[in-house]
Amino acid sequence: MKAIQVHQFMDLPSSLQEDGKVDALLSMNNDLPKPDLLKKNQMLVRVLACSLSPGDVIMVQGNMVFMHQPFPFIPGMDICGEIVDRNGSANFKNGDIVVASNGLIPIGGMAEYMVIDEGEAVILPPCVSKEQGASSSSAVTARNAIMDHVKEGDRVLILGGSGGVGSAAIQIAKTHAKASFVAATSTQLDLCKELGADQVINYKNVDWWTVDEYQQEKFDVIIDTVGGGNYYGRAEKVLKTAKKGGTFVAVAGDDPQPDCRTAWKVIKFFGNMLKNMIYTTLKTRTLPNYVPLWPHDLAKSRKEVLEWMEQGTLTIKLDGDPLPFTMAGVRQAFITVSSHHAHGKVVVKIAE
Structure with a gap:
């Protein structure tokens, strides 16, 4: 072959x-x-x-x-x-x-x-x-990130809205989780709006954590499909605290290009995420909840995603x-x- x-x-x-x-x-x-x-x-x-x-x-x-x-x-x-x-x-x-x-x-x-x-x-x-x-695999990831953490009426920010996971996450958040407001970061403004985003931030021109509107009316959930950039550290400026239901979902992890070529580096990489999880449980009044997205229920989620594609409520870009x-x-x-x-x-x- x-x-x-x-x-x-x-x-x-x-x-x-x-x-x-x-x-x-x-x-x-x-x-x-x-x-x-x-x-x-x-x-x-x-x-x-x-x-x-x-x-x-x-x-x-x-x-x-x-x-x-x-x-x-x-x-x-x-x-x-x-x-x-x-x-x-x-x-x-x-x-x-x-x-x-x-x-x-x-x-x-x-x-x-x-x-x-x-x-x-x-x-x-x-x-x-x-x-x-x-x-459809990226849509499976998006499905788990959105449907496990976004409730009807939530305000949602998706970092990386034009990528494989982000483009599916916009649609799923808007159509299936019934979020009240979906914002996304991307240079592809027209594409993200076509997918259902209410607002698109060109990250080359504007830092999303500095937007006055978001600081005044904070998000319930941020889905990070990009990784790196200390995004969780900046998210608290525009994301509700854990006590008020704020959740930061780390799809890509803290480093989009992790170097885990040795056992020690593996421990360090996953240890940092575990540290964030534990630390935020102790700071629920001041910090958002930090949730790494682990693969789970892949076949079940894949079947649901394909059903949405068949119904026309999800398009894979x-x-x-x-x-x-x-x-x-x-x-x-x-x-x-x-x-x-x-x-x-x-x-x-x-x-x-």
């Missing part, structure tokens, strides 16, 4: 922008064996589309020691594909088109065939495109047309996602 392989960890996007280095880091192998040894509850799918997310970038950079895989490995984890071997499953049949992820280790998707766990798969509604189905399954196409996909300036989801079309 044909697949993309990573041969060593790389710094993105700079490594892929230097032509002389690319072949040593990333290659297209046209003669890999198709997976044939399936374990219980696993299925084999023919991949039709694979989307990339910041987690895929972290994987190929080697930033998380507990996600390291032997070289060479196949990157990508969020796919839409056709089941070719259901392996005895009672819930699926060969020929079903499913949306799936391989859990928390982002490997396997940039290939013509991929092994998935049955529990991770959800049938693609017939009116939803394969590319949008593969790109793509960053331009799907990219081709070529070295140039995959290379551009990683460059775009790692730049942190994607306007929607970046997806590679693997097959018809």
